[in-house]
Amino acid sequence: MEQGKSGRALVVGGDSLVGSELKVHCRKLGLTVDATSRRAATPGAVFLDLGDPDFTALQRGRYDVAFVCAAVTSMQACQSDPARSRRINVDNTLDLMRRLADRGTHLVFLSSSQVFDGETPMPDEAAPTAPKNEYGAQKLAVEEAIERQKLPVTVLRVTKVLADRPVGVFKGWFEALAKGQAVQAATNMALSPVMVGDVAEAAERLAAGRHRGVWHLGSSDDIGYFDAARLMAETRRLPISLVQGEELTEAQVPAIYRHRYVTLSCEKIASLPMPVRRARDILDTLFAGFPR
Numbered sequence: 001m002e003q004g005k006s007g008r009a010l011v012v013g014g015d016s017l018v019g020s021e022l023k024v025h026c027r028k029l030g031l032t033v034d035a036t037s038r039r040a041a042t043p044g045a046v047f048l049d050l051g052d053p054d055f056t057a058l059q060r061g062r063y064d065v066a067f068v069c070a071a072v073t074s075m076q077a078c079q080s081d082p083a084r085s086r087r088i089n090v091d092n093t094l095d096l097m098r099r100l101a102d103r104g105t106h107l108v109f110l111s112s113s114q115v116f117d118g119e120t121p122m123p124d125e126a127a128p129t130a131p132k133n134e135y136g137a138q139k140l141a142v143e144e145a146i147e148r149q150k151l152p153v154t155v156l157r158v159t160k161v162l163a164d165r166p167v168g169v170f171k172g173w174f175e176a177l178a179k180g181q182a183v184q185a186a187t188n189m190a191l192s193p194v195m196v197g198d199v200a201e202a203a204e205r206l207a208a209g210r211h212r213g214v215w216h217l218g219s220s221d222d223i224g225y226f227d228a229a230r231l232m233a234e235t236r237r238l239p240i241s242l243v244q245g246e247e248l249t250e251a252q253v254p255a256i257y258r259h260r261y262v263t264l265s266c267e268k269i270a271s272l273p274m275p276v277r278r279a280r281d282i283l284d285t286l287f288a289g290f291p292r
């Protein structure tokens with residue numbers, strides 16, 4: 001890993017999955033890192049609630065780079081309260097980015113493959129956008145404002161970011177399989193995973209290079225949830241017969257949250273160079289590292 005960098009970085013949303021990793025990654029590289037939090041208990045953090053922001057404390061500092069990770073990240077929450085989530089994810093996020101840009105900060109904005117409708121295989125950075133849900137529309141609104149206002153921002157669109165410990169659906173499968181219980185995994189949904197460590201590395205390198213424009217990061221292909229669950233059982237030598245396939249219904253996961261094609265073309269970022277890994281390799285390494 002590259003060492004001995006200097007400069008000051010701000011992680012907006014330091015308690016998020018990506019933000020937590022960015023703090024560690026940037027500090028390891030030698031950067032001085034401040035982070036924002038909504039939690040009074042987070043030591044050393046700058047308080048920032050994008051629902052009702054007071055930017056005074058942030059405007060005392062000068063940052064070379066800033067990573068914008070804070071957002072209402074639940075697609076359902078954005079859909080059910082578009083006005084509130086838009087204020088946080090679009091209006092106040094842009095206000096914050098403009099203030100930091102005015103003080104010479106280069107920013108990285110974490111966007112999403114949800115800016116697409118998922119009907120075209122492997123869209124590249126120039127492919128037409130067409131969000132199917134409010135979360136994707138909010139990400140796109142920020143991207144378009146960045147371009148219109150010529151802000152010094154890298155837009156990093158990521159697919160499905162994975163933590164390096166069991167969380168979410170993987171945790172549920174892992175715990176159930178270990179207890180000898182059957183698990184249900186979707187036969188009609190796929191993911192294009194990317195490890196959080198790779199997202200942090202890419203974001204820092206894009207910021208350090210002051211790259212602008214849109215960049216994609218995901219895996220080079222996708223894997224169905226059913227195959228992912230079978231892979232977990234295989235890797236951990238758990239009974240594969242306990243993995244059962246189920247076709248998800250509209251009631252379980254509405255079509256506005258589903259993409260037929262989940263993989264993004266990542267050729268641009270591969271030329272940095274950044275590794276763009278196979279979905280199966282990512283999950284294999286991840287599952288092998290889960291604690292016993």
Ligand SMILES: NC(=O)c1ccc[n+]([C@@H]2O[C@H](COP(=O)([O-])OP(=O)(O)OC[C@H]3O[C@@H](n4cnc5c(N)ncnc54)[C@H](OP(=O)(O)O)[C@@H]3O)[C@@H](O)[C@H]2O)c1
Nearest residue numbers: 015016017018038049050051070071073110111112160161
């Ligand atoms: N994870 C993914 O698979 C994925 C995929 C595509 C794009 N992204 C984007 O990448 C970024 C980071 O995602 P993540 O998964 O790391 O996020 P996350 O773990 O879901 O955390 C979101 C963070 O945003 C903070 N937040 C929510 N509302 C806020 C508000 N009003 N003011 C200030 N902070 C607020 C939360 O604060 P609290 O901790 O206090 O709740 C939390 O720390 C997000 O912009 C997300 O949309 C993520």
